[in-house]
């Protein structure tokens with residue numbers, strides 16, 4: 001961060017990140033206050049493609065910094081260690097990372113490995129007495145998610161899930177509008193989440209490592225989005241699965257699922273989750289007094305949206321920068337984003353995914369109790 005412009009950007013980004021927490025009304029109030037408090041010392045686990053995005057975004061964080069690395073690939077430990085200035089003594093592999101318990105330079109581990117590994121890794125991190133940040137989906141089913149919640153509770157550490165949209169300015173503004181009653185009674189949500197997946201040999205198409213297919217990876221955004229856009233949790237689901245390429249999408253790996261959710265107020269959601277179609281990143285919600293449409297709705301941004309009151313104009317800020325500063329505020333100050341990102345929130349989505357898989361298999365309506 002050599003230039004004055006970069007310095008100012010860093011201040012502004014961090015101010016936005018902090019002010020997202022608890023005071024949406026003052027979301028974008030500029031401030032030149034410099035941050036004096038503690039920084040969240042984070043070890044990244046699983047140095048793959050998303051971890052690279054997180055690591056770059058964290059260079060602009062004010063309250064969080066990378067102090068540790070955990071990887072199964074020694075050359076990455078060296079390369080990332082040099083790039084992000086992580087001391088050699090703070091670099092670990094999957095065999096020896098329990099030793100972080102004796103390392104005061106690590107407060108939290110951000111698990112960014114394949115979904116099927118999150119549960120055991122999270123339990124080990126909790127047992128080492130460090131806070132756990134887990135990527136979504138938190139595990140491969142609700143039982144795994146609950147085991148993670150229980151382990152973190154027993155170890156008295158926080159468990160946070162990488163729901164970056166809960167910190168994203170336009171999304172936060174829409175949730176605030178809904179809370180303020182600007183859409184009236186929410187009635188209907190439509191979520192379309194999908195892309196065409198490439199390499200058939202990747203872990204995302206391996207049932208054991210991924211826990212499923214598109215639903216675990218991208219469909220989860222429509223589930224989570226339906227809940228924060230409507231402001232309720234579903235009480236039933238129905239689902240229909242289609243598979244055009246059973247060679248690529250083996251048993252237990254979903255290619256395309258359409259699903260419906262019913263909510264206590266009578267609101268309904270109709271969603272599509274797919275690994276077989278592009279240009280699907282769209283949310284629409286209508287209530288008794290207004291509507292919102294967002295497209296793109298959950299990509300890395302900029303998010304774009306319109307409501308009955310006009311275009312959403314909140315500025316784009318790198319999601320992962322806001323998320324990590326926001327998570328530091330949760331851990332250090334006990335603050336909460338507009339919609340929680342804790343383990344319990346993650347378990348709700350996992351319970352809904354379990355029910356959708358059951359509904360797709362049986363063809364019936366499945367009750368959900370989150």
Ligand code: NDP
Nearest residue numbers: 046047048049050051071072073112113114115135136137
């Ligand atoms: P990648 O395949 O790019 O990276 C995963 C990394 O995990 C690997 O590079 C490897 O790192 C490590 N790893 C450990 N064991 C294995 C294994 N058996 N097979 C493959 N990799 C292994 O995946 P992504 O970074 O795209 O995804 C990781 C997680 O992040 C997933 O849970 C995914 O859902 C989530 N994600 C979230 C996004 C979001 O927007 N919130 C976006 C993209 C992904 P190493 O060599 O260092 O051990």
